[in-house]
Amino acid sequence: MEVTALSKYVRIAPSKAMDLAKAIQGLPVDQALKVTQFSSRKAAKLIGKTLQSAVANAEHNASLSAEDLKVKEAVVTPGPVFRRSWPRSRGSASPIRKRTSHIKITLSDGNTGA
Numbered sequence: 463m464e465v466t467a468l469s470k471y472v473r474i475a476p477s478k479a480m481d482l483a484k485a486i487q488g489l490p491v492d493q494a495l496k497v498t499q500f501s502s503r504k505a506a507k508l509i510g511k512t513l514q515s516a517v518a519n520a521e522h523n524a525s526l527s528a529e530d531l532k533v534k535e536a537v538v539t540p541g542p543v544f545r546r547s548w549p550r551s552r553g554s555a556s557p558i559r560k561r562t563s564h565i566k567i568t569l570s571d572g573n574t575g576a
Contacts, residue, residue, distance in 0.1 A: 464534060465524050466568045467516035472508050475561040476540045479505035483536040483565070491517055491531045491569065509536070509565060516567045526571050534570035538563050 472479075482505045486494040491513070498510030513533070520526040541562035547555035 463524055463526065463573060464568055464570045465516055465520040465526065465531075466566060467512050467519055468567075469508065469512040469515070469565040471541050472563045472565055473560070474505055474508060474563050476538045476563045478503075479509065479538040479563055479565065482506055482509055483538045486513070486533050487536050489533050491528055491533065494533050509538075509567070512565045512567050516569050520569055520571075530571045531569045532572065533567065535566070535568040537566045539566070540564075 482498070482501065482503065486497055486509070489497070494513055495510065498506045498513060513536075517528050517531065520531055521528060541564050543562065544560035546558040546560060548558050550556050
């Protein structure tokens with residue numbers, strides 16, 4: 463059975479979070495939580511929260527045990543971009559793009575749901 467968790471509009475650029483999401487794919491949940499816990503990056507904290515949410519969804523909604531779960535898929539997709547400007551000389555402005563991300567984590571227990 464598969465269980466998902468989705469964090470939307472997270473204030474981090476997708477390129478900064480994609481490599482950590484790829485690193486936890488295929489790992490058991492306890493190892494993936496350790497990877498996110500001991501990394502000093504902002505993306506690790508955000509992906510860790512989403513991973514803990516997916517584990518809670520699996521335990522509460524699907525009555526699955528956390529020891530049996532693996533990270534089947536961890537995907538970071540781009541969200542909307544906040545456009546701001548930075549003042550420059552002679553009354554002009556330079557653009558600032560504040561990027562957001564959507565983090566989706568899918569856990570699987572290895573069994574196909576019927």
